[in-house]
Amino acid sequence: MIKPFLIQKTTETFDAIVVGSGISGGWVAKELCEQGLTVLLVERGPEVTHQKDYVGEGKALWDLPHRGKVEQQLIEDQYSTARKCYAFNDATKHFFANDNDAPYQTKAGTNFDWIRGHQLGGRSLIWHRQSFRWSDHDFIDNLMDGEGTDWPIRYKDIEPWYSYVEKFIGVSGNKDGIATLPDSEFLPPFEMNTVEKYAKSRLEKKYQDRYMVQGRCAHLSEPTQFFLDQGRQKCMARNQCQRGCSFGAYFSTLSSTLPAAIKTNKLKIACNSVVDSIIYDAKSNRAVGVNVVDGNSLENREYKAKMIFLCASTISTSQIMLNSKSASFPTGIANSSGVLGHYLMDHIYNSSASGIIEGFEDDYYRGQRPTGPVIPRYVNLGKQTERHSRGYFLRGKSFRNSVVHGLGDSSFGKDFKERMSKPGPWVMHFGASGEMQPKFENHISLHPTLKDKWGIPQVVIDCCWSENDLTMMEDMADACAETLEAVGAVEINKVTTDAPPGLAIHEMGTARMGRDPETSVLNANNQCHDIPNLFVTDGACMASSAHQNPSLTYMALSARAANFAAERYKRKEL
């Protein structure tokens, strides 16, 4: 099939270049194209075609090549970090970056797991799709405890853009009216199972300020004609999402924003194009293009445009900026503030608890639901009431295991086999998602000598949990256990792990938004303070991490910034 929108070399000067085709890049490309601008979407990895290239989808384990196993040698050679991601397996591994091609360093004594997806669609193919709005609390917490810089926007500034993107992507959920977790534009929620309804009832009877609400996710629970017309269909509850979903039931760049952008005939896509740096024209003080290394041949080429959006993912975006040095910006483009690369954050996922809910022996459920109940934030609202600053919410679900319940004991034989044929007892699990404070010392830099396959300086990550983060971990584990006790669980097992940052895969910061050009890289419109036609709308822009999954906020900020930029561009004000 001929795809005229795919290019490699070109002399065209585009209205805009968008670097990265993940969640943020897909949204920016769509918005700019729909505003009538010509756009070149630059993706470092290969093309992935929706449906056709979901090679692991729908295959039973016994039908997978090599019976589905990822060989140990392959893991050691290519996936030493990717293997740590819960979604990594033989049916999904091709959507994870080769760690050996793009190595990174961590400062001695620290660790950070950086999970990457280098292909058209980026990590939108393998994200976890939980979609929560941030609230007013989340945009003022930096101001309240003095860590980080004050956000230059508030909830009211982004609220209409949340609505805008939600209507397009499809978010399932229930209108709960909870201040710390504002309602979205919802499709119907996924159902709670019998035990979750029971737990909700007990929890809300015991506490006046705690609620159990259904999770919100970018899945089409009941698609309207709007979505069906896009070729997207209802979620089948297979829980094979990271293999790729031919139903288009969850939002990804490939199922949603990219087709919309292509439809405008304004979009070109350059795959296998690794951006090395931004081309800067000091005379006009504008970014005028990008230097690219071909992903396969390693040849160099340039692409030119009138404005540039960086959406390469948090750390990669700052890597490009730090590597874009000039006489005007000797420490990296748009870094007059000196904070580029700093204030790296992730979410704190180290605390959880599980317990058994007795009874309900004939109750069950059918399908693997793509979300689960949430207990919205209830601590440190308006003032600090806990040992730690900031907040968290609890996420979990109740479920029955298959075959696990017979392991670890001395049973075997016919009775054992009979027991294995039945579902195990009801388990209730809660895991906390906590906010990591922004700290200057948590940062990335470029290694002075080590380079990757494409000759680009390797990233060095120096990031650790703070005392506040560690205290929050302890309190979150207690909160999980306390919640289980409140809903009547027994055999409660509380866990706090010592995992380093990274594996929440919510890395944020390093090119933060802020009010003051002397302490931030971006203004309220994701526009570089220093360079008017350079924008950053991926996780790098975040001034704090809040406690909610961030992708929905990236989408809203991306759409908002793209429309701001398009309007200014048309008025020749960029």
Added chain:
Amino acid sequence: MNKNNLFDSSRREFLITLTAVCGSLLSPSVLAGDFASLSRNKGGTIKAGKILSLAQMKALAAISDIIIPKTDTASASEVDVHGVIDNELAFCSDRADAAKFINQLDRFCILTKADTNKPFEALNQNKRLKCTEALAKGSTPYKDVDKQFFIQLKALIVMAYYTSEEGASKALVYDPIPGGYKGDFKVSDNQGKAFSIFHY
């Protein structure tokens, strides 16, 4: 994205439990369901494996059938559980962990033969049962270390069996396209069985 992925908690719980009983022998990708069998021996002839000897394969197949015997569904060896485990040890395990497991299997074979004068697979059904009971309890001629081996062995056999087509779709209910989530469902409406969770 990952996440100590709490919304995958049933799957995560499953992986955590298996990791607890198997240690590091099962890699995350195996635990995610990527179990494999390269050599089916449907004719009933057991062959030397990729890493296990013929004798080791015979012992493994025999004890697999004691742990998961034939009922109205196939036994473990009938779905080549021993081949799957051999493949796992050969290609998909940390080398040191695989070597340790093989040493423990050898120790089981040696202790059994010393106690009964026969290899495990040459024993009659009653004696196989008694040996397996002793192994599971770590009682004579076995020790506590062998009890731990039993737990690990059983976990591998369970994984291999219930990820086979027979185990996943006949011993359990295989439901690859549920068509949506239904929160109010009954075990009694599901043939009294659990769903296979290995299909994602």
